[in-house]
Amino acid sequence: MAKPEKLPLLNDYIFKRTFTKEGTTEILKDLLEAILEVKITNLEVRNSEIPKELIEEKASILDIKAEINGNTVVDIEMQVSDEYNMKQRSTVYMCKNIATQIQKTEDYRALKNQ
Numbered sequence: 001m002a003k004p005e006k007l008p009l010l011n012d013y014i015f016k017r018t019f020t021k022e023g024t025t026e027i028l029k030d031l032l033e034a035i036l037e038v039k040i041t042n043l044e045v046r047n048s049e050i051p052k053e054l055i056e057e058k059a060s061i062l063d064i065k066a067e068i069n070g071n072t073v074v075d076i077e078m079q080v081s082d083e084y085n086m087k088q089r090s091t092v093y094m095c096k097n098i099a100t101q102i103q104k105t106e107d108y109r110a111l112k113n114q
Contacts (some may be wrong), residue, residue, distance in 0.1 A: 012063070015078045015105040019064055020045045032068065032076075042069050060096055071096055100103040 009016045019028040029043045044067045050060040064076040075093050079086065094114050102110050 009095070010078065010080050012078070016048075019076070028064070028066065030075075032066070034075065036068075036074075038068070040068050043067070048074070050100060058092075060093055062093060065097070073101075074114075078113065105114060 008019060009015055018024060019031065023050070025043055025045060029040050030046070032038075032043070033040050035092065046065040047069055048062040048063070048065040052059060062075045063078050066074050066076065068074060075090070077086075077093075082091075098111060098114060101112060102108065
């Protein structure tokens with residue numbers, strides 16, 4: 001029997017599957033606690049697609065989107081190669097995430113931390 005191929009964590013599919021499949025959120029929680037140096041009591045993985053408002057708008061699909069402790073939304077991006085655009089890309093993702101959080105009549109204080 002052939003030995004199964006080991007797929008690298010740097011593979012987009014493997015990365016997302018490792019941290020978001022049901023039953024694996026503890027791994028994501030441990031990773032985020034180590035990076036953010038914060039105690040996470042509640043972690044919910046969210047839909048990582050940010051809907052487009054206009055047909056000509058650039059699509060945005062995050063690697064992983066999660067909500068921490070009910071008040072902070074995080075975008076976890078894994079980059080294999082440096083495209084020298086992470087600052088700009090992160091700014092666009094953050095703005096789109098913020099814009100989709102509240103509706104017309106809601107107060108800005110309802111926004112979650114980014």
